[in-house]
Amino acid sequence: MTNNDILKKLRVALKLRDDDIVKILSLVDFRISKSELGAFFRREDHPKYMECGDQILRNFLNGLVIHLRGPMPKKNATANTSQKKSNT
Secondary structure, three states, X not given: OOHXXXXXXXXXXXXXXXXXXXXXXXXXXOOOOXXXXXXXXXXXXXXXXXXXXXXXXXXXXXXHHHHHHOOOXXXXXXXXXXXXXXXX
């Protein structure tokens, strides 16, 4: 299974549009245009087909985690909260 296949299957399973994927990638400061993104969803024999690299898929998955779970809390805030509880 290629990175393109994984991206296609996630797109269908999560009912994502091109705009959604562009926004998800922007959550991890990765910029891509809708036309570049569309090249990943073409058939392999299409002249404008482009292979989805590991970096793009990795950034998409990291952005997807942020999109679904929200951003990670600051480590200092978590440490301060646990210290306050133990001091009382």
